Amino acid sequence: MTNLWSAIKAMSGSRFRQMNQILLIDLIAIAVTTLWTAVTGHFADVTILSSVSGWAFVTTAVSFVMLAVASERAFTSDSLRLIPLSDGKFYFANLVASFGQLLYVWVAQAILGAIGLLFAWGTITRELRGIWSWNAGLQTPGDLFQTGATLLILAFMIWLVIWSTISLAHLVTNVITRFLPRFRQQVVSFVLYVAIIWVTIRLVSFVGGLVQKFSSLLIGQQDLGQLWIAILSLAIISALEIAANLFMLKKWVETVH
Amino acid sequence: MSDVLTIENLNYKRNLKVILHDVNLTLAQGKIVGLLGENGAGKTTLMRLITGSAKGSGHIAVRDLEKTVDRKRHVSFSEQLKGFADGTRIDRVVDYYRLVYPDFDGQRFEELVTFLQIDTSLKLSALSKGMKEKVVIALTLSRQVDLYLLDEPFSGIDSMSRKRIISSIIKWKPDDATMVISDHYVTEIAPILDDVVIVKDQTVAIHQAADDIRDEYGIGIEAFYESLYEGGVKHD
Amino acid sequence: MKFDDKVPIYYQIKNQLYHEMITGELEPGDKLPAVRQLAVDMTVNVNTIQRALGEMITEGVIESQRGKGNFVTMDHERITQLKEELITEQLERVYQQLHALDLSDEDIIASLEHFIKQRGEQHV
Structure with missing residues (x-):
């Protein structure tokens, strides 16, 4: 039996190389933008920070999509599914491998941001002083930590739900194409896509609601408990989706060779 | 002698179409x-x-184990490495195999690489069809399992590569392991076969020892196989 | 080695080895290559080699020594006998076929003599 850690390592390898490619392109883009600004004579201490944050959205979005594709391909790839690993462990290893790489990209972005921040320190502290003094009375360091930790957990749960939903959509489509004759496949797939789009919209509005709650939390003093209820409901959704995914993997999902 | 593979009442449909029907097969x-x-x-x-x-209904046991994960442990299949990006070097694929298959024998792989004249620094995209198949065979045979499944290892391959692959099979197949080689062109491999299994009309139509076929009907495996498709040879 | 797909492979392997023994390629007491090596040399299955050797051991043409391998028998008489067996077998086939052409025994002898004489002239 393959041990779990080896499986995670094996699945991470190619994703790590992909992420490095994206980060390399990101770095080049940042360098080009910064140089261009310098050439045109508009270089300021915040230039690096703004090009880092400007490209950060593209980088994280592209890496997200590529990891999702890699994750979903894993379910139907012989090279991966032939590994002697139970479906549960396989699913877990796949999830961890993608999350690890996602984290890697975000940490890399944070480091780039920190470098940008270092250059922009003078301007930033001037600007921030105002906000700091305005917000100072509201949060103690303990509160800040608690809020931060809760937010991280929330962010993770949101990611997990999105990830499980993508898998759910993919695996359901896969199973349908296996069972139905070609004509009916198209009809059902269409209905399915509509349903998935609807669910996604619902999900987005739900997440939007969470963000609203969070912003009101920062400004007014809302109870963190409400956030935890949201986290719990996200956890339940993803647990149900993962259970459904595992069931399909075990019973029906075949590799495409 | 104990059995490596037991298949009972196996059925498989895809898109409501029957692909395999009531397959029964036991391999020693x-x-x-x-x-x-x-x-x-x-x-x-x-x-x-x-x-x-692929998921069907019925029973499949390898060394009496039915659970999929146990079967995967005991079976080495000649998968075509489609899960790897084209730019992946063979070395990397080997690292992957070492990592995920605890039964992967690195030394055996080195021997096979030498015998089959494989350059492991090449990228997958740079391989000819024959070379790719050699890599697949080397990887598949380097696992130490009870059952090896080689899916059409000779299709579209030049005769020199074919001969090398056949020799490597004879040389490296462990004595007590069983190997299944699928092919639709028989002559080349006929001399190395113990048994012949013929799939026809969505099921296993024949399972017989190769030399028994020659003894019983006085014809070659190829001729036997063709006559079966033409409905010429009577069988029980 | 090229095989006739119509004839059981183990039988053809036996014939090949007999041939080597009679022509002296394999001498009495010679050690045969290891089973797997034989299989690789002849491009056949290990099991088929084992079956051929097994039968030859039963026939007393090959002797198996535990841990050492297989050897051609030292019994010269057995090899002479083997040669006779093979000659008989070949003659049997020719005889059957000529007989089937409605030749009498005398006709067969006559045509064989004629054939050999003619061949001899061609080759001198």
Whole structure:
């Protein structure tokens, strides 16, 4: 039996190389933008920070999509599914491998941001002083930590739900194409896509609601408990989706060779 | 002699179409078995069902173990490395195999690489069809398992590569392991087969020892196989 | 080695080895290559080699020594006998076929003599 850690390592390898490619392109883009600004004579201490944050959205979005594709391909790839690993462990290893790489990209972005921040320190502290003094009375360091930790957990749960939903959509489509004759496949797939789009919209509005709650939390003093209820409901959704995914993997999902 | 593979009442449908129907097959250990049948007869599907890559109904046991994960542990299938990006170097694929298959024997792989004249620094995209198949065979045979499944290892391959691959099979197949080789062109491999299994009409139509066929009918395996498709030879 | 796909492979392997023994390629007491090596040399299955050797051991043409391998028998008489067996077998086939052409025994002898004489002239 393959041990779990080896499986995670094996699945991470190619994703790590992909992420490095994206980060390399990101770095080049940042360098080009910064140089261009310098050439045109508009270089300021915040230039690096703004090009880092400007490209950060593209980088994280592209890496997200590529990891999702890699994750979903894993379910139907012989090279991966032939590994002697139970479906549960396989699913877990796949999830961890993608999350690890996602984290890697975000940490890399944070480091780039920190470098940008270092250059922009003078301007930033001037600007921030105002906000700091305005917000100072509201949060103690303990509160800040608690809020931060809760937010991280929330962010993770949101990611997990999105990830499980993508898998759910993919695996359901896969199973349908296996069972139905070609004509009916198209009809059902269409209905399915509509349903998935609807669910996604619902999900987005739900997440939007969470963000609203969070912003009101920062400004007014809302109870963190409400956030935890949201986290719990996200956890339940993803647990149900993962259970459904595992069931399909075990019973029906075949590799495409 | 104990059995390596037992298949009972195996059925498989895809898109409401029957691909395999009521397949029963038992393979003893230590054999080289030719899995013959027309293109699309279901040979690949049968192999994929054994590895658990395809899901049917019925019983499949490898060394009496039915759970998919246990079967994967005991079966080495000649998968075509499609899960790897084209730019992946063979070395990397080997690292991957070492990592995920605890039974991967690095030394055996080195021997096979030398014998089959493989350059492991090449990228997958740079390989000719024959070379790619050699890599697949080397990887598949380097695992130490009870059942090896080689899916059409000779299709579209030059005769020199074919001969090398056949020799490597004879040299490196462990004595008590069984190997199934699927092919729709028989002559080349006929001399190395212990048993012949023919898939026809969505099921296993024949399972017989190769030399028994020659003894009993006085014809070659190829002729026997063809006559079966033409309905010439009577069988029980 | 090229095989006739119509004839059981183990039988053809036996014939090949007999041939080597009679022509002296394999001498009495010679050690045969290892089973797997034989299989690789002849491009056949290990099991088929084992079956051929097994039968030859039963026939007393090959002797198996535990842990050492297989050896051609030292019994010269057995090899002479083997040669006779093979000659008989070949003659049997020719005889059957000529007989089937409605030749009498005398006709067969006559045509054989004629054939050999003619061949001899061609080759001198």
